[in-house]
Amino acid sequence: MKNVTAFQRDNKVFEGLNITIKAGEKVAILGPNGAGKSTFLKLITREIYPVVKDDSHVRLFGKERFMLTDLRKRLGMVSQDLQEDYTPYTTALEVIASGFVGAIGHHDHLSITPEQMAIAQEQLANVGMQDFRDTMFQRLSTGQKRRLLVGRALVHDPEMLIFDEPSNGLDITAAAALLNLMRRYATPTHTLLLTTHHIDEVIPEIERVILIKKGQVIADGPKDEVLTSEILSEMYQVPVSLQSHNGWYRLWLEN
Numbered sequence: 001m002k003n004v005t006a007f008q009r010d011n012k013v014f015e016g017l018n019i020t021i022k023a024g025e026k027v028a029i030l031g032p033n034g035a036g037k038s039t040f041l042k043l044i045t046r047e048i049y050p051v052v053k054d055d056s057h058v059r060l061f062g063k064e065r066f067m068l069t070d071l072r073k074r075l076g077m078v079s080q081d082l083q084e085d086y087t088p089y090t091t092a093l094e095v096i097a098s099g100f101v102g103a104i105g106h107h108d109h110l111s112i113t114p115e116q117m118a119i120a121q122e123q124l125a126n127v128g129m130q131d132f133r134d135t136m137f138q139r140l141s142t143g144q145k146r147r148l149l150v151g152r153a154l155v156h157d158p159e160m161l162i163f164d165e166p167s168n169g170l171d172i173t174a175a176a177a178l179l180n181l182m183r184r185y186a187t188p189t190h191t192l193l194l195t196t197h198h199i200d201e202v203i204p205e206i207e208r209v210i211l212i213k214k215g216q217v218i219a220d221g222p223k224d225e226v227l228t229s230e231i232l233s234e235m236y237q238v239p240v241s242l243q244s245h246n247g248w249y250r251l252w253l254e255n
Helices: 037-045 068-074 080-085 092-100 114-126 142-154 172-184 229-236
Strands: 004-008 011-017 026-030 075-079 160-164 191-196 208-213 216-222 240-245 248-253
Touching (some): 004 037, 011 037, 037 075, 037 160, 068 075, 080 142, 092 114, 092 142, 142 160, 142 172
Parallel strands (some): 026 191, 026 208, 075 160, 160 191
Antiparallel strands (some): 208 216, 240 248
């Protein structure tokens, strides 16, 4: 993204935004609620477009224009918003298979090939949900639903995986299971992008952290240089302490 200005309805979220993420990078975008994280993702998924002006662009995989069907094959998304939009009567297997056509439920007019259905069944097992093959989405726990969305995101073996606030609404056990799935796909061949305001979602494989606040990048660099008590205290405008252990981070307010 170069010199990007973007709005959400009448609200200007970004002006002059510059961020480049290289293929294969593992990046976390961290910021408080309202910082602009969701708008940033919508620029990537083409849900919104930037203001057209000279010397400004959003390029994905080196291109400024994309057919959405082609883009969906190269991006995999896991988010609470996607989960909340899902058709409640879709079965677990259909949730994963719907990733082939970019749907949010089962639709009779959408044709899934036998080969695609076989891949969907593999991903169902891959995320540990094979025992729920025919269970309707509405009957699953929040953690189970989120795991299905991981399987849905992976059906195309996309180059880039996006996790948007992945553990929102999950208990400790479900959150740990989801973060372990995320770690499994933090491989050299995948670009991984995490957006969050929970520092404990920053998995050890994350290499780079970008801090944004009120639509501005306030820090961008190697994880151990950006995640410091001083920088985070400045971002959140409250004194905080930071602790790291085996690549994981924990944040708490100072007394």
